[in-house]
Amino acid sequence: MSASSLRSFEYLEGLPGTTFNRLYKQPSTALAIFRRMLPHLAKSFVMALLYISHPMPVTDLEAWVRPDGRRERDNAVNLLERLHILAAATNPGKPRAYALTNPFAASLRLALTGGGNHHSFGVPYSTSEEDTMSIADLDEFARRQWEGVLGYMVGSTGMNVASEGVTLSQGVKILLASGRLVEARGKTVDITKDGFAFILQEVNAQVWTMLILYLQNAESLNMDEVDVLAFLFMLGSLELGLPYSKANLTQTQANMLEDLGDFGIVYQASPDSSYFYPTRLATTLTSDAGGLRSSSFASPADNNRGFIVIETNYRVYAYTSSNLQIAILQLFARLITRYPNMVAGKVTRESIRRAVSMGITSDQIISYLTTHAHPQMAKNQPVLPPTVVDQIRLWQLEGDRMKATVGFLFKDFNSQAEFQAPCRYAEEIGVLVWKHEGQRKFFVTRHEQVAAYLRNKSGKGG
Amino acid sequence: MNAVDGSDHYNKTSDEPPPSLLTIILDTNAHAWALLAPTLPLSAAIANLLVFINAHLAFNNSNKVAIIASHTQRAEFLYPIPSEDDSRQANGSTHNGAQNGLDGDMNMTDGNEANYAATADDANHYRPFRHIQTTLLSAMSKLYKTTSPESLTPTTSIAGALTLALTYINKQSIAFSTTTSSKTNADPLLAPSDPNSIQPATLNPRILILSVSGDLAHQYIPIMNTIFACQRLTIPIDICKIAGDSVFLQQASDATHGTYIALTHPRGLLQYLMLGFLPDQSSRKYLVPPTAVGVDFRAACFCHRKVVDVGFVCSICLSIFCSPPEGAVCLTCGTYLQLGEYGGKPAVVAKRKKKRKKGADE
Numbered sequence: 059m060s061a062s063s064l065r066s067f068e069y070l071e072g073l074p075g076t077t078f079n080r081l082y083k084q085p086s087t088a089l090a091i092f093r094r095m096l097p098h099l100a101k102s103f104v105m106a107l108l109y110i111s112h113p114m115p116v117t118d119l120e121a122w123v124r125p126d127g128r129r130e131r132d133n134a135v136n137l138l139e140r141l142h143i144l145a146a147a148t149n150p151g152k153p154r155a156y157a158l159t160n161p162f163a164a165s166l167r168l169a170l171t172g173g174g175n176h177h178s179f180g181v182p183y184s185t186s187e188e189d190t191m192s193i194a195d196l197d198e199f200a201r202r203q204w205e206g207v208l209g210y211m212v213g214s215t216g217m218n219v220a221s222e223g224v225t226l227s228q229g230v231k232i233l234l235a236s237g238r239l240v241e242a243r244g245k246t247v248d249i250t251k252d253g254f255a256f257i258l259q260e261v262n263a264q265v266w267t268m269l270i271l272y273l274q275n276a277e278s279l280n281m282d283e284v285d286v287l288a289f290l291f292m293l294g295s296l297e298l299g300l301p302y303s304k305a306n307l308t309q310t311q312a313n314m315l316e317d318l319g320d321f322g323i324v325y326q327a328s329p330d331s332s333y334f335y336p337t338r339l340a341t342t343l344t345s346d347a348g349g350l351r352s353s354s355f356a357s358p359a360d361n362n363r364g365f366i367v368i369e370t371n372y373r374v375y376a377y378t379s380s381n382l383q384i385a386i387l388q389l390f391a392r393l394i395t396r397y398p399n400m401v402a403g404k405v406t407r408e409s410i411r412r413a414v415s416m417g418i419t420s421d422q423i424i425s426y427l428t429t430h431a432h433p434q435m436a437k438n439q440p441v442l443p444p445t446v447v448d449q450i451r452l453w454q455l456e457g458d459r460m461k462a463t464v465g466f467l468f469k470d471f472n473s474q475a476e477f478q479a480p481c482r483y484a485e486e487i488g489v490l491v492w493k494h495e496g497q498r499k500f501f502v503t504r505h506e507q508v509a510a511y512l513r514n515k516s517g518k519g520g
Numbered sequence: 521m522n523a524v525d526g527s528d529h530y531n532k533t534s535d536e537p538p539p540s541l542l543t544i545i546l547d548t549n550a551h552a553w554a555l556l557a558p559t560l561p562l563s564a565a566i567a568n569l570l571v572f573i574n575a576h577l578a579f580n581n582s583n584k585v586a587i588i589a590s591h592t593q594r595a596e597f598l599y600p601i602p603s604e605d606d607s608r609q610a611n612g613s614t615h616n617g618a619q620n621g622l623d624g625d626m627n628m629t630d631g632n633e634a635n636y637a638a639t640a641d642d643a644n645h646y647r648p649f650r651h652i653q654t655t656l657l658s659a660m661s662k663l664y665k666t667t668s669p670e671s672l673t674p675t676t677s678i679a680g681a682l683t684l685a686l687t688y689i690n691k692q693s694i695a696f697s698t699t700t701s702s703k704t705n706a707d708p709l710l711a712p713s714d715p716n717s718i719q720p721a722t723l724n725p726r727i728l729i730l731s732v733s734g735d736l737a738h739q740y741i742p743i744m745n746t747i748f749a750c751q752r753l754t755i756p757i758d759i760c761k762i763a764g765d766s767v768f769l770q771q772a773s774d775a776t777h778g779t780y781i782a783l784t785h786p787r788g789l790l791q792y793l794m795l796g797f798l799p800d801q802s803s804r805k806y807l808v809p810p811t812a813v814g815v816d817f818r819a820a821c822f823c824h825r826k827v828v829d830v831g832f833v834c835s836i837c838l839s840i841f842c843s844p845p846e847g848a849v850c851l852t853c854g855t856y857l858q859l860g861e862y863g864g865k866p867a868v869v870a871k872r873k874k875k876r877k878k879g880a881d882e
Binding site for chain 1: 537570571574575578579580581644645646647649650653790791794795798799802803805806807808
């Protein structure tokens with residue numbers, strides 16, 4: 059699961075059940091959540107249950123999964139329940155059985171078969187005008203806008219990034235500040251730790267992070283959360299290069315178009331025009347990493363997305379002339395020479411320590427280098443030289459000897475047996491972080507499943 | 521933290537399963553479907569199949585699908601369809617055209633690139649799904665329009681369809697590995713045939729055959745050849761046996777680790793498809809496959825295409841014959857075979873007695 063979907067997950071899980079009910083009424087939302095948010099095995103479960111007339115007994119589902127896939131099964135079922143997609147029903151006289159919840163199942167069926175009158179896949183607009191946008195134009199627009207946002211953030215580090223004439227609207231600036239990605243200090247802005255982490259993410263993850271910020275702000279702008287979310291999922295199901303009509307949008311959604319235009323997610327010729335184009339940023343919202351890799355968002359100078367070469371002697375060569383990319387690289391590398399189409403530098407202990415002190419983690423640096431590796435280097439297996447990867451990690455570890463995990467502590471068990479059973483269960487489902495046999499305490503990252511287990515147990519006992 | 525020295529953390533495997541390419545071979549034998557009409561008419565079957573295809577595409581944005589009709593005397597693509605004229609090439613699949621135009625290859629328009637008139641009705645239907653539906657239905661009606669009553673035979677050209685499927689899979693895998701460009705072995709034929717070495721960045725192909733007609737013995741050799749090709753390329757062949765019975769399809773799924781389900785209630789086709797055939801290789805790792813009853817391993821003879829229980833095998837090329845070939849010359853490789861005293865009564869040797877004696881002596 060990529061970082062972006064994790065982020066959107068956490069947000070979605072926090073929503074109340076009624077919101078889910080309203081969300082799932084749109085087939086495009088049901089399809090997008092199915093496609094983007096669910097792990098692979100969970101998708102198989104949903105599809106198997108979709109056209110079944112009776113609920114599937116829990117034992118049947120358990121029998122369908124191999125014994126060594128138990129952990130994946132539990133994860134999948136648990137997630138489906140958290141997203142209010144699957145519900146276990148207990149009817150008197152019958153074994154516990156799973157069934158899909160209704161707005162979701164009906165919408166997904168409608169998405170698969172087509173039909174209905176929900177207009178949730180966008181109403182195409184037939185343009186007769188000659189100034190239709192080509193896909194290349196849209197890509198260029200999206201890139202310019204998005205790099206404008208990133209440039210605004212990085213520019214504050216004093217690295218002098220020319221913002222290519224993009225003026226950010228006040229709304230975007232407020233959004234960045236309220237998401238604590240930048241901090242306003244009088245007239246200048248300073249990028250925060252979260253901001254650095256944000257910049258090193260891949261584009262799709264960045265877009266999601268931004269949109270979730272937008273959602274969290276939606277309340278304060280008197281926007282309906284469900285409307286906003288449904289619109290985002292609809293954008294993900296649109297086709298690149300086609301204009302869509304604004305006629306069927308709600309007021310909230312029409313207002314959103316303008317804000318999304320600032321990010322380069324949609325394009326409209328003017329705020330009053332009656333149609334809009336989704337850009338690649340929008341249409342890849344609900345695709346997964348595989349889909350993105352092939353249709354990745356290309357930088358101006360290099361049409362192939364990778365441009366960084368790093369050697370075992372820690373030298374870095376980046377074939378780019380984009381100021382933004384160079385500024386990002388400069389966050390963790392010491393750049394020495396700059397040529398018209400390339401910069402050369404070195405990753406040193408000081409440069410990494412400086413990055414770490416700014417709040418960038420070694421994993422972020424490594425994943426940035428991996429995703430932007432030059433095609434020549436991407437052929438290597440592993441992509442980055444192992445010595446460099448290890449050294450970057452070690453440099454971070456020098457100052458970083460503790461690891462904090464957010465989670466839940468279970469304690470005060472009456473007997474050893476009572477302690478061991480849930481502890482073993484937590485280990486099996488992979489949430490156990492630490493345990494102490496003597497004190498009968500254990501620590502888990504997620505408590506829902508363990509709590510349900512304990513409840514089941516006490517229920518059976520009583 | 522102890523894992524710093526381990527080498528496994530260099531290969532950051534992505535949790536995202538690779539996209540899968542599902543190639544469906546639909547047996548369009550009109551005779552067999554006519555027989556099935558009371559329980560499962562062809563139109564209902566296609567409606568079910570469309571939902572199944574959409575479900576497959578819904579799994580992953582980059583999942584692909586191809587549908588091939590195995591008709592009575594020929595095999596034909598139903599989706600994606602070969603583009604018919606140059607204008608379609610020009611605006612339909614531009615990059616495909618540029619890439620394939622030189623080697624005289626056929627162009628295939630795929631859903632994501634095709635341009636067709638947008639209608640307001642589209643708003644209620646996800647465009648890729650709709651595109652497949654219209655293409656498949658028009659291709660089906662065209663197929664039956666061009667079928668003359670004389671060409672109707674009770675068989676179906678599964679072997680031809682399998683060959684088309686393999687060529688399509690090959691082409692798509694090459695195209696996929698060059699777009700992702702993360703792997704050097706673009707040629708899937710060079711990929712190791714070891715099933716454990718599935719690489720993360722490759723396309724996950726599989727073949728599903730919806731079979732309604734029986735007896736395929738006259739195509740034994742080409743079918744077995746395609747099966748062995750699939751086995752080598754680790755492409756599972758799933759069989760959904762709606763009616764009829766065929767020995768070789770069972771062997772096909774068994775040899776390639778596919779799923780074989782003979783439908784007991786053809787009316788419930790969709791549920792069989794959704795439960796048994798939708799999970800791709802990555803989820804099948806965790807699932808118990810629908811159990812197959814004993815596989816029929818019988819072969820067909822090379823001389824009369826009869827399914828044989830016991831036959832004669834050429835000692836040089838392993839061709840199978842139902843009776844000793846004429847003049848004791850192998851029909852395949854031409855070797856003169858010494859039949860020995862075939863037909864004579866075998867000499868009865870009292871083996872057990874001898875053994876016991878030996879034991880007693882020692």
